[in-house]
Structure formats: C-alpha cells, structure tokens
Amino acid sequence: MIVDSLGTGVFLRDYWQRRPVLLRQALPAFTDPISPEELAGLACETDVESRLVFSRSKTWRLKDGPFKTRDFTSLPKRNWTLLVQAVDQWVPAVRQLLETVSFLPSWRVDDVMISYAAPNGGVGPHFDYYDVFLVQGQGSRVWKTGQRATTADTLRTDGGLKLLKRFQTEHEWRLERGDVLYVPPGIAHWGVSVDNSLCYSIGFRAPSLADAVRGYADELARTLSPDQRVVDPKRRLPLRSGEIDAADLKQLKHQLRLVLHDDGALARWFGRHVTETVHADIIQSGHSRVSANAMVQLHPSSRLAWIQQQRQVFVFIDGEQHVLPGSAAVLESLQALSRGEAVTWRSLGVNSACRQWSRMLLRAGKLRRRTISTR
Numbered sequence: 167m168i169v170d171s172l173g174t175g176v177f178l179r180d181y182w183q184r185r186p187v188l189l190r191q192a193l194p195a196f197t198d199p200i201s202p203e204e205l206a207g208l209a210c211e212t213d214v215e216s217r218l219v220f221s222r223s224k225t226w227r228l229k230d231g232p233f234k235t236r237d238f239t240s241l242p243k244r245n246w247t248l249l250v251q252a253v254d255q256w257v258p259a260v261r262q263l264l265e266t267v268s269f270l271p272s273w274r275v276d277d278v279m280i281s282y283a284a285p286n287g288g289v290g291p292h293f294d295y296y297d298v299f300l301v302q303g304q305g306s307r308v309w310k311t312g313q314r315a316t317t318a319d320t321l322r323t324d325g326g327l328k329l330l331k332r333f334q335t336e337h338e339w340r341l342e343r344g345d346v347l348y349v350p351p352g353i354a355h356w357g358v359s360v361d362n363s364l365c366y367s368i369g370f371r372a373p374s375l376a377d378a379v380r381g382y383a384d385e386l387a388r389t390l391s392p393d394q395r396v397v398d399p400k401r402r403l404p405l406r407s408g409e410i411d412a413a414d415l416k417q418l419k420h421q422l423r424l425v426l427h428d429d430g431a432l433a434r435w436f437g438r439h440v441t442e443t444v445h446a447d448i449i450q451s452g453h454s455r456v457s458a459n460a461m462v463q464l465h466p467s468s469r470l471a472w473i474q475q476q477r478q479v480f481v482f483i484d485g486e487q488h489v490l491p492g493s494a495a496v497l498e499s500l501q502a503l504s505r506g507e508a509v510t511w512r513s514l515g516v517n518s519a520c521r522q523w524s525r526m527l528l529r530a531g532k533l534r535r536r537t538i539s540t541r
Contacts (some may be wrong), residue, residue, distance in 0.1 A: 167388060168266040168299060168346055170225070183297065183350045186311045188339045192346040193266065199259035200304040200365055202282045205364075206238050207248050208257075213522065215251040215449070219289045223538050226290045228326040247287040247359070252277040253468050255445055261365070261506065267299065267368055272504040273276050273440050273471040279367040283359035291333035291356040296372040298349050302341035305363025311337045312354035330354055341365075373440060385435045386425060433473050437482035441469040448483060452531035461508040461536040468532045470504045472497075481523070483532060486525055496520060508536040 169177040171189055172307065173388040181187045209216035209231050216231030248458050254261040260278050267275065278297065281289075288307075300309065313334045320331045331356055339361070341347060349355050351372060398417050405411070426432075443449075445467035458461065464470055472481045479492040481500065490496050495516045502509050515521040527533040 167269055168301075169348075171270070174269045177348075181348060181350075184339065186347065186349045186353055186355070188337075188341075188506065189346040189348065191299065192345045193344045194301065196301070196344040199262065200253065200257055200280065200364075202304075202362070202364065204257075205248065205250055205253070205280055205282050205336075206233075208253065209233050209248060210235065216408040219248045219249065219287075221245050221247075221290065222288070222329050226327050226329065236390055244285045245287055247281050247283040247289055249279060249281045249289070251279050252445065253280045254278040255448060258466075261466055263301065263366060263368060264506065266301075268505055270370070271471075272506075274370050274467065276369040276371045279369060281365045281367070283357075283363050283365070285359055285361050288328060288356065288358040290329040291328055291354055292327075293352055293354045294349070294369070294533045295351050295374075297351055297370040298355070299368040300341070300347040300369065301362035301366040302343055302345045302347075303366060304343065306340055306342050306360045307357045307363050307365060308338065308340050308360060310335045310356045311347075311349060313322065313451070314352050315354045316352060371440065378436075378439070379441055382432065382435050385431075390425070394485070412454045423528070430475065432483075433475075434480055434487060435482060437473055438470055438485050438487055441471050441482040442485035445471050449484075452528050452534050454529055455525075456511050456528065456535065458510070459508055460511045462514070462528070462533045463506060463508040463536050464510055465504045465532050465534055472502070472504075483527070490519055490523060491517060493517075 167174060169189060169192070171192060172181075172187070174501060208214050209492075210233050212232050214232065216233065218225045218229040218231070218233070218237070220229070238274070254277055262277055264275055265274075275367070283305075291310075310333070313336070315330060322329045322331045325482070339345075339347060362484050380432060398414065400417075402413065439537060448467040449465050468484050470481070470483045472479050475482075476490050477492050479496060479500070481488045481489050481490055486534075494517065495513070499513055511524070514524040524533060
C-alpha cells in the first residue's frame, strides 16, 4: 500500500481530505512503467486526451493534443510539461499503480494522469476538487502546498489555464523517485521540475453535489405519477391574503420528505451515477463464449460497484443496474473484478442469473480475457 509507512488507519484519520503529507520512499522499488517516448506516442493518438503547458516568467500557455511528432522535436530544453490523461486505460503496467491505493473504494478512483516535464516545467499554482497522490518517477520535482482554495478565490486564466492569482506557501518538498505526496481536495499546490522528470497523478472521483441534486431530482421526477400533487388537507384560513405561511412550507417539506425518504432508490441511483464511464467508446464488442477455465477480468474502461441489500446484490456497471443473488461466491467475484483481478469464467457462473449476466458482459466487451503486462 502507498501509505504503509503511516498505516491506513492513521492516514484516513489524520490526513485523508484534511491535510497534505509527504510519504518519503512510499514506493522504494518504483520503476517507471512507461518511458517519456512512449508517453509522447500516446499523446499523438486521437483517442487520448493530452496537453502541453509552456511556462515562462510566471505566465503559462496551453496547447491541446493530439500532437504530431514534429511538435516534440521542436520543443525547447526547458519550461514545458506534457500531460496525458487516463494512461491506465491504455497501459496495463500503469494500471498496476492503482493496486497501491486499493485500501480505498475502487469506485472512488478516477484515473492515472502522467506528466513529463523538462527542467523548470510545471502547470502553475492551482487546486483540484479531488484527492490526488503524486508519485515521483524519473527525475525530481519541487512541490509546494499552500492555502485551502475555493472558486471564491480570484482565478487567472492565462492561455486557457485556471491558476491561482495568489499562492501562500505552507510546505515545500523535493520529491525523488519513489516519493509520494498526498494532496487533499481544495489545497493549493504547485510543482516545478528540477530536471527531466515523470510524475504519476492518481486522481479520485469527486461528484459535485449540484450534479447529484440534478441527477437524483430527474430520477425521482421520472418515477412520480402526474396524480401526485402538492396537497393541503388541513388548510386553515390565512391571516393575510397572498401569504405563503409557515404551515404551507411545513406541509410542502413533509411531502418532499416522503418522496426523498426512499433510501433504496437513492442508493441504486447513486450506484448508477458513480459508475458512469467517460471512456465507453473504448469498449468494443467481445467474445460470445470462452472456456470454463479461461481467466477473465473487467475492461479497464468499465466501472463496477455494488450494494448488498438482504439476500440480493445490486451490481452497477457503466451506469447500468443488475440484480444478482448475494451469495458469498458472488461477492468474492465482484470484489476481485472491482480490484482489476482476473477470475475464472467458471467462478462467475454459480447460478443461472450470474451466467446470464456474465455472458452479457462478455458479449459487450465489459469482461474480457486477462491481459498480461509486458513491462
């Protein structure tokens, strides 16, 4: 685990979403699972999100990919950074980094972004809405962490980048290979490369409450009958004409609470919401059948979560809901799949419902034969 030096209990109690912490040599044997040349090659692919950030005299300029080979051969020796998003979707060896944060729920994990920076390269002072572990690979970087920031802070958008106008340094660390810096949501941070360096950012999902309110409200609205209306059977004469009084608001809140009080409906909506994938176009139709002893695993672009309710387990995959029997064998397979592990095809078919479900996922490409990293 990436927090073994502290212990998972201490990390979650004292640091998670509270304050940054440097985990010196958290991954002492860490070797880069991708080379700078391979990263640049990915940035030339049309399906891969990539950016180049140029910095000079406290100004930053952004250029979006995909890029051409000549874009890299003409780069200066200093003051630039290449950012490639979701590299774990494309490189199995990078995806193995997620095993170091397996003490956190897999549905919270977003992706692994990799940045390659020339000397003095960086993306400027900023803050994120999500937790991030910054794993240092090749080379070294100096990271500063600062104040807690929000959208109320003044932001500067030079060249398409949202940067903090003011940065108050509270800590400064130089990260070498195998060091990891954890930064909670909302904490200002600023990294500058000392030499040619690689940094692996393990980011976590942070659904906005605004999206959650809109999404769940839309879900409820679809389930409510047109016959369900605001009613006031205990109406009393108003003291003043036209006034919406406290009794009116109390009755409205009571009716809304009755609608919102279905914990099961909320749980099932949330499961679908947090497993929606932004990489659905990567998933291609798969096999119609495999042998009983074949090892299969979840497609890296698919998201899986589940909720156990009594004797059933509601399984959510890529925003869709399925119901399976909540046996120990089913839960064991679901846990393994969500961790990115491979299971035998036979172990998924413990009953007819599970066989039907797993065949559907196999045909859709959400389950596939195990892939083996060559690095």
